């Protein structure tokens with residue numbers, strides 16, 4: 539990909555932000571009620587205000603373009619389709635919180651020609667770095683390439699990796715706004731959140747513009763999310779989908795067919811730790827609240843499609859196997875809990891589990907939700923619990939008769 543050929547007016551969002559005081563930048567973001575798109579939940583301006591109020595002379599901004607999952611390609615997509623919005627959002631964030639250092643974390647095989655071209659151009663005469671310096675911000679911007687890993691979606695693991703340590707969750711980072719990178723107050727955002735910050739400033743009220751193909755073109759990024767749809771057997775597809783669109787229509791807009799046309803009766807929303815949904819739920823509208831609630835801190839704005847006949851027990855077992863494989867092993871509650879849950883689900887799939895074992899599985903789920911160190915473990919029971927509710931018939935049939943109710947239901 540060629541480096542972008544930008545001129546001064548292309549930094550419109552940054553110029554508009556620099557024309558305001560940092561507190562006024564936060565007020566603009568508050569007025570637009572901009573919420574996080576992945577990562578830490580909540581209103582962006584509230585978190586940035588807390589960071590600024592720390593009074594620390596060296597706050598840090600970390601921007602994560604790490605997808606870490608087949609279910610999420612949004613980071614890569616944005617870094618190749620609209621890198622300028624990401625970089626502009628990052629610089630606006632640095633200005634608003636008074637950061638001295640920024641990290642852009644990307645996966646090591648991510649195509650970065652456009653981003654590197656932009657960063658190389660930051661230093662030029664009259665460029666953003668000079669404009670930031672005139673506004674009193676001297677910034678050290680570091681691009682850090684990291685291996686693709688699910689656990690890097692966890693804030694503590696990402697901060698540890700950026701400090702050059704093993705990428706493991708750590709209770710020291712339970713509130714990065716207080717204690718983040720090297721003990722400094724740290725704002726940690728996804729590339730999608732930062733691109734939306736830029737959109738707040740370059741999009742006049744009432745204008746629509748977005749990420750439909752070449753960056754700043756059509757649709758409405760402030761009223762939409764980048765959704766990744768994973769169709770079994772095909773690669774992930776990313777599309778900006780407007781809030782209010784039904785999940786079924788979101789799939790059609792993204793990959794060209796509705797779930798019904800594809801023979802899909804089950805989808806998983808929010809990544810590997812998200813709930814399964816049955817076809818009677820496909821009319822649910824996509825909303826910011828739905829995505830953040832189901833994806834949590836570690837999940838993704840994604841829909842994974844499961845075409846054809848699906849056994850709820852097998853689905854829960856496969857999901858648990860995946861989560862156990864991703865568990866880093868730092869805490870026993872998660873590593874042992876997911877291992878035991880997988881063993882029980884395997885017995886159930888084989889038709890050898892007892893009612894007591896199934897009861898134990900529910901106890902293990904509660905223990906995981908309360909005792910796991912990070913969001914991966916805390917949300918690991920979600921796929922199983924949603925399967926048990928959606929496919930109660932399958933669970934009962936496996937338990938009582940040792941066989942699946944799938945054939946009868948099909």
Ligand code: SF4
Nearest residue numbers: 866867869872912915
């Ligand atoms: S909850 Fe799981 S992924 Fe998180 S620290 Fe514990 S073992 Fe690691």
